[in-house]
Amino acid sequence: MQKHAGCCKGVATARKPESPMYVCICNALRQSQIEALVREGLRCEKQIYRRLGCRPQCGTCLPVARALIREAAPQPA
Template sequence: MIVCVCNALKETEVRSAAREGASCPTSVYRAYGRKPRCGQCFSFAREIIASERATA
């Protein structure tokens, strides 16, 4: 599933970055060498990051 349309970030990429230590949407973007644009994906990305951190 696409989380960020602006940067074509997939849910699997967000989960992977969270497992590698990303703690917020901005750090996920940084992990892939991208920058946030419109920010509409932040709430969904935060949910995914929280989910991954809870299971770690």
């Protein structure tokens, strides 16, 4: 007797919801928010924070924010 014979066949695997990775704890800014603004053309962390209605507080997040901006920005051809 096969307990699970056919029970999983054809069933789509549930997609994991996008994890809300926080980049800036002080301002509760998520990676997805920063990436969205980079896609809109912003390339400076200060502009991004300002657009999100805040500004850096402790500054711990700034290196990560800069790296995200570099990674998310389109590369010149």
